[in-house]
Amino acid sequence: MPRGRRPGSPDTRAAILGAARERFAQQGFAGTSVRRVAADAGVDPALVHHYFGTKDDLFLAALEVRIDPREAVLPVIEGGPDGAGTRLMTLFVSVWDDPELRAPLLALVRGVVDPDGARLVRDGFLRLVLTPVGAGLGVDDPERRMALVASQLLGLVLARYVLEVEPVASMPGDRLAATYAPTLQHYLTGPLP
Incomplete structure (x- = not known):
């Protein structure tokens, strides 16, 4: 042996x-x-x-994600703080609206009911996607700001892709991005209480 x-x-x-x-x-x-x-x-x-x-x-x-989020967020960061909410939201919706990318992401998100699955989503999404965006944009209080951004994006995933709440579920991607972008921009650069 x-x-x-x-x-x-x-x-x-x-x-x-x-x-x-x-x-x-x-x-x-x-x-x-x-x-x-x-x-x-x-x-x-x-x-x-x-x-x-x-x-x-x-x-x-x-x-098992098919894109490297570290590369995907580069245009969001390179554009600077102004308009970052729009760029981030547009990227986010384009990734989630792609059927080939959505399936493994949904499997990951559906696993959050398990503590181990929640840890994977938190570490993957916050650490590899949002933390680099906050750092790259140079936002103040990045931990709080990026947690607020995460709350908005994860809420959107739940409403649009998991629960399929209408009219959010069938809203065109560009309209959805335009609707959510101002809130993301506020979380990134606006005054926080």
Whole structure:
């Protein structure tokens, strides 16, 4: 019987992803280390880095999202604070209105009733999407502002894509973005109580 850690293969990649999903779900992003994922998968940590690069990359792969949110939000950030609410809302609606992207995102959101699923959504959405937007735009009080933005966006997901509340569910994407954008802009740059 062979001893030591398993060499790299497609099965190894799948084992790493399975271990990462479990670990991220149970302990969140901050509580998960590449070393622990590697140990759970029975591989050397170098293989985790070989297959996935950074811990952020591993997290995105474990979430099974088809776009890299770090790249998708760049135009929102590069445009500066003015109009950021419109750019963010337009991006958000375009991603969620794409049927190919929506299915895995809905599966992730529907998992929030489970504490592990909630941790994945919180870590994935806040840490990888909204926190970089707040930092890139240089907003003051970014933790509070981005939590307010998250509340609006997650509420929209629930109303439009999960519960299908009318007329929000069937509203054209551009009209929906125009409706929500001023609120996002206020959360990003307006005075807060």
